[in-house]
Amino acid sequence: MKDDLQASAVSDQRLLDLGYKPEFRREMSLFGVLGISFCAIGVLTGMSSAFQTGLFSGGPLGLFWGWNICSLFMLFIALSLAEICSAYPTMGGLYFWVCKMKPDVPILGFCTGWIYSIAMVFTGTSGNLSVALYIASMAEVGTGRTLTRVEIAGIAWGINIFSGIINTVGTKAIGRMSTFNVWWTLGGTFVLVITLLVKAPAKNSAAFVFTDFENFTGWDSRGFVVLLGFLQAIYTLAGCETAAQVAEEAKRAEILAPLAVVGSIAGSWFIGLAYMLALLFSVQSIASVQATSYAIPIAQLFYDAVGPRLTIMCLVVVTLAQVMAAVTAFTASSRLFYALARDNAFPAKEKYMALNRFQAPYWGVWTSVIIGCIISCAYIGSTIAFNAILSSAAISVMLSYLQPIIIRVFWLDSLPELGPFNLGRWSWPINFASLLFSTFICVLFVLPTAYPVNVLNMNYAIVAVGGLFVIVAINWVTWGRFSFVGPVQTFKAEKS
Template identity: 80%
Template sequence: MGKPESPSSSEGQVIAKEEPYNVTISDQRLLDLGYRPKFRREMSLFGVLGISFCSIGILNGMSSALQTGLFSGGPLGLFWGWNICSFFMLLIAFSFAEICSAYPTMGGLYFWVCKMKPDVPILGFFTGWLYSMAMVFTGVSANLSAALYLSSLAEVGQGRSLTRLEIAAIAWAVNIFSGIVNTIGTKAIGHMSTLFVWWTLGGTVVLVTTLLVKAPTMNSADFVFTNVQNFTGWQSRGFVVLLGFLQAVYTLEGCETAAQVAEEAVRAEILAPLGVVGSIAGSWLIGLAYLLALLFAVQDIASVQATTFAIPIAQLFYDAVGPRLSQMCLIVIMVSQVMAAITTFTASSRLFYALARDNAFPMKKQFMTLNRFQAPYWGVWTSVLIGCIISCAYIGSAIAFNAILSSAAISVMLSYLQPIIIRVFWPDSIQDFGPFHLGKWSWPINFASFLFTIFVCVLFILPTAYPVDVFNMNYAIVAVGGLLVVITINWFWWGRHSFKGLVKTVMS
């Protein structure tokens, strides 16, 4: 290796050269990007694909958000919204896969923005902090959802409703369990994500078969594909159907998580992009099968809307297949939910590691420390701590808690927007493409992804009920605005002095 580049390089600082490293094919691209490999590459295609599948969590995501579309547009909005949104989310996945193949390193969206626009470090700083917080909030949401599924199990099986304190305590337990699994390291996460793929496939077969065989009456095709339901109070049929699209977008977020473990995957420049695209394509098909079964088997949408169960879909199962089989269905989804919660902390801990590596996060030494299981445990347990603190809000106010969690979905889409904007307005931002390259289709796909992401971000902040009052107002805009203010203050107070861009750890 030659002399290190000057710290004033447009790519950021370069730290002192380390001892020679035994280079393999899997690590060469990472070395070319200026990073010394620190993680053992123990993830196969199934493990990388499973990470994104876990993060998307098709069964638990669709089940948890079903009521959003069921009450806003009904079957028509759910079916067509699912297919339309899946198509555009697949375009976003293609866009991300192209970037990920060129830059297969930890940090994902954050690293891509920093690498493609090194002359504007504030963009990378904002993307990294916004996306890392979005991942933590998403994990908190998943942990609470797991607790709500357990509460619904108690209601269906024993007729007992859990208190908010009990539900929050279960969420804390899931938070801590997620931390323990992530502390065990890459190999444990890889095994779990592989299991999740099979659990999703097997669970889909179980749920679809149970619903179609046991439902006392089946709805007609006309009902499934054309029926409109409106429990929102809004009079515009078109607007109500569009609100139902949020269910699909919320469910399909997470394909980019494969990029967070790129430094832990064999041939990451190939496997990570395949994981990004494959997770959306697979989720589209699996989700469609599950959605159709739900729509054909639902007995009474008004009954689901008026349910007292903690999770509305529990009422749908109860009406369609009875109490015993409902418990089985809820268990299948709850296990899926717990595994999805675990992977969000996998993503957030790797983001903290990447941010610390580039001086965009405080306590650099601690957050870059790996335990003997190759886990960045400081990032893991920081995620757990934040998750437990936020879960406390549920005890006092479900409205405040929901505002925090709904902001996670918008924050994810806003984070998606940053690399897509760069690819649209600076199409030459990538000079050295990886094996996955869109060629002449790159700009049109990025432009379509850009328009869809803008549309979704606007849709996410609109009120979902009318007339709007303090109880049904969409407070997501307040929560996201507050988060952006905090990040802005952090940038001017600390970030602009410490963060100058990507920090290389070896000479390229």
């Protein structure tokens, strides 16, 4: 108990030094903070939901090598962000870091905060719809009944509201859930891997797993098709920085938060690799997965490999992990709304900074829920529009990563005071590699994924991202530039 109090006091003092009065109880341990990032990454869920992206764009060859290459560069990005997080362990995360490192250009911090917070809401919405799609797949496997879009959207609404209720309970519930998620991910991966490898009627050869090339995209360029498969890994691995959003609720945040940022990527790399190899060795027919009628294609792979009963078990494992991942996205968005409101970068400051008796910023939580429910309605009318909105979330996250990394590369004195976690002489090379990779991925995300391109397979993510930029720009011009000048101190040290 005494050690915990001392650890909290050290972190509170660092927050005071940054000009913020501590408002949250520090109740999260390393496993709690690590679990937040693990939840946000959701390696089981991301791999399962986006597996077909790589399977149809490059096949096993692209999936295996794409996963390892992207994991390495995402680790570089995690190291870059962790170094900044250690110096500035506040819940504003990326937004606050940009403000502190480039205080003379407040529009950069304002745009980063808005884009990233909206991206977190979209990510949570995407996760909640994925839960609905997994449930719809279980229903079809178990009963043969195909749920309508309205029914799937209704389930997504229910999961959105459930996420809001869990987040309203507060820090202790989220911390315990995220800790549980670490063990659920480890145990779930073990169960899925063993089930697939033992029950699959036919096992693929090593040559198939490591060298087989598949192309369902229509593009002729082998290299470009494999690169498109990289998107599966990025969809899965984004989210490591979420630990920063609970930094003000963690003991020794300047150490635990950056360790969680890096550890979540390193752990997800190896857990995801084990799961991916099991999927590749046990997939019975790629054409069958491509032609599936199930709401989520991975259900067809499970069904072909292990039969209907075990398919439902596999889907339950992934679905519960997806629920926890979606809950965590709203945890992050609500904390971002709080941080933005604290610095006059978000309207209704008093409401969005209000905490209930569970220490939850409930206005931010339920704003996320309402937006999520509205977006879920788009799924009823047009899956193309819905997918464009959610694809924009992944691009927005990568663009948000870019902002602090660009500053670290081109303004070498932007981080004058390093935290206990720092990269030393490797800092600039790692930041530079992170910059190149992030830029490359942002371009790749907006390229068309099918050929010939038509109105049905066009990648509309660029339109959605453009719309998001317009919203943020209007907010800055009409309101933000008059109210936001950078982080607002809520505590001032007395002069001696």
